[in-house]
Amino acid sequence: MHPQPALRTTHVTASPKNLLVYDRWGQYGRPVVLLHGLLFDRTMWWPVAAELAGSCTVIAPDLPGHGDSPARDDYSPARISWDLATLVHALGLHRAPIIVGHGTSAWLATFFAATYTTHQVITVDEPDAIPSTADDLIAAAHPDHVRDAFRAYAQPRRDPALLDAYHSWLAVPPARRKARVRLAVTGASGGDFGCFAHLNDPAEFAAGIRAHL
Numbered sequence: 001m002h003p004q005p006a007l008r009t010t011h012v013t014a015s016p017k018n019l020l021v022y023d024r025w026g027q028y029g030r031p032v033v034l035l036h037g038l039l040f041d042r043t044m045w046w047p048v049a050a051e052l053a054g055s056c057t058v059i060a061p062d063l064p065g066h067g068d069s070p071a072r073d074d075y076s077p078a079r080i081s082w083d084l085a086t087l088v089h090a091l092g093l094h095r096a097p098i099i100v101g102h103g104t105s106a107w108l109a110t111f112f113a114a115t116y117t118t119h120q121v122i123t124v125d126e127p128d129a130i131p132s133t134a135d136d137l138i139a140a141a142h143p144d145h146v147r148d149a150f151r152a153y154a155q156p157r158r159d160p161a162l163l164d165a166y167h168s169w170l171a172v173p174p175a176r177r178k179a180r181v182r183l184a185v186t187g188a189s190g191g192d193f194g195c196f197a198h199l200n201d202p203a204e205f206a207a208g209i210r211a212h213l
Helices: 042-052 077-090 105-115 134-141 148-153 160-165 202-210
Strands: 009-012 021-025 031-035 057-061 098-102 120-124 180-182
Touching: 021 042, 031 042, 031 077, 031 105, 042 057, 042 148, 042 202, 057 077, 077 105, 098 105, 105 120, 134 160
Parallel strands: 031 057, 031 098, 098 120, 120 180
Antiparallel strands: 009 021, 021 057
């Protein structure tokens, strides 16, 4: 008899001034933190997290001002990385996390790994150029490449003011201290899914993360 997969639960960090809303799957194993790109939200990771559940503890937060996480005054990578490190520490798992960054959050994942102990950094769909407008960022992300079955998980928020709040991100990405892994997902037919591979084949993308646990 196989155990039931870990259920998704929703939580809020304890810091009253810098709240983060996040979903969690599992209670044991290495923590895997899934970071959505700017203008998207944590729901983009639900299919992958469901596949990973049972192998590790999965955390998918909404970045400040996105999804259910409220806006704040400080959107810097340093402050958000500190909040994420505090969240991981509070899990009490005593294992360095894997940080997975989608799109512009590849830069946040890099910053985190340059500052805090990290088991692995995995990035996907990192922009080739720094977007200057919300429309540029969304166009570069190519949410239209997502299969219809998963399109609801890749709905961007077209909010120029939110992108302006993250102006500190739109600079030269920080120097790397830890090499990053870029997962290339190829479907059963052998075709490369390209953008949003974690939604076009969640099972294979989760298998790629699982290989680094």
